[in-house]
Amino acid sequence: MSAPGAEAPSPAAQEPPGGALLAARGLAKSFGPTTALHSASFDIDPGETVAIMGASGSGKTTLLHCLGGMLRPDQGWILYQGRDLKAMPESERSELRREEFGFLFQTGGLVPELSCLENTALPLRLNGAGRKSAHRSAEEWLERLGVAETAGQRPGEVSGGEYQRIGLARALITEPAVLFADEPTGALDSLNEEKVMQLLVTAARSSNAAVVLVTHEARVAAYADREVGVRDGRTRDLVPGGGE
Template identity: 50%
Template sequence: MLVGKDVSHSFQTTRVLNGVSASIAAGEAVALVGPSGSGKTTLLYCLAGLIQPEGGTVAFQGRSLAGMGDDERSELRRTSFGFIFQSSELVPELTIAENISLPLELLKVPRGERQERVGNLLDRLGLAELADRRPARVSGGQAQRAAVARAVVHRPAVVFADEPTGALDSANGAVVIDLLWELAREQNSAVVLVTHDHSLARSADRAIALRDGALHGSEPVAPGSAEK
């Protein structure tokens, strides 16, 4: 479904990715692992169309991202991709419910359906009592749960998660990642996860290891991990 072939990229004079190839199947959970500076986040951003790689190609469902115009790539990210970052990146002026609803509003989903989808996620993620609060008035774990809800509410084909538990303690991090796996599996959404946490990587279907901007290995994780 999502294929990067010989992807290369530099920032100024520093080569960050050097001919990396990776493919993601529909519904698959893939962890990008490796030491700091190995190119994990840059590869994720290239696969998501947030960065135009200097070399190589990225294609989603057989269509080259480079062959799309800026508006078409933006539309793709709105309709088919979801994003979770290390900090929740919620809009501070909006309530928790409004933040979760934002992708649906951008897609002009009817109000009744928006309310139903958002209400369901608020209940499942234990956020219903916080629906009218703004992000500054909830905990980091609660904000990150809302970020997961916002990433999946429009039922994307792929969720890109960049260190989604990096700012949380282990207990809150486990809750967030379990919710992500559960919701993504129900919707058959693929997940591309950047993490330094080996336990999170083992909970994915497959891990892709990078080192010094190059592919260092790709292998299934321990049997049974796909149960998540």
């Protein structure tokens, strides 16, 4: 790991661990005078689920946004399949987010004016798929996640648990290599939390997608293969139960 304040060695000088799908070293990110990340590191293998744990304000969501190409770190590098996200122009990172990354957030982010079927099909439509084929794939994913009956409804007409399962269907419909899930069960009761997490992990593993899961709940992190803690913008590996 780089010394505080120093730029991490470039990917050419420091290769990520063998087999890692996504790897980052020496990430630093500030918003004005506030430091959100300080020399943070991360690795995830294909098909692996890694929980990023930390208290509110610890930097875990900023880390996820950097790994997902939504934020450009001030320092450090992020390698995805041999490509450095930090060095990519925004057009390439946007294409990567559309085609190879999937995103599921606490609020779901569904478009209220569209039906649940249209919301699920939206990523395929944005990638140029025809309406009929996109809707057929959306129907299959809604059925797979147990919410086929919501297809004709709008997001405001479904329950919280259904809303998140529709959001999960939309996140997975492009068969992403990496699914980024930021507090995906934060607005759910314990019963729906369990249902959504079981579906998320099962669906991701069936397509060999890696899952980067941000949470502050130990029972949610228990679904992961491994846990990484974030505190004051720094990362550390955790053992089951939250210890170092």
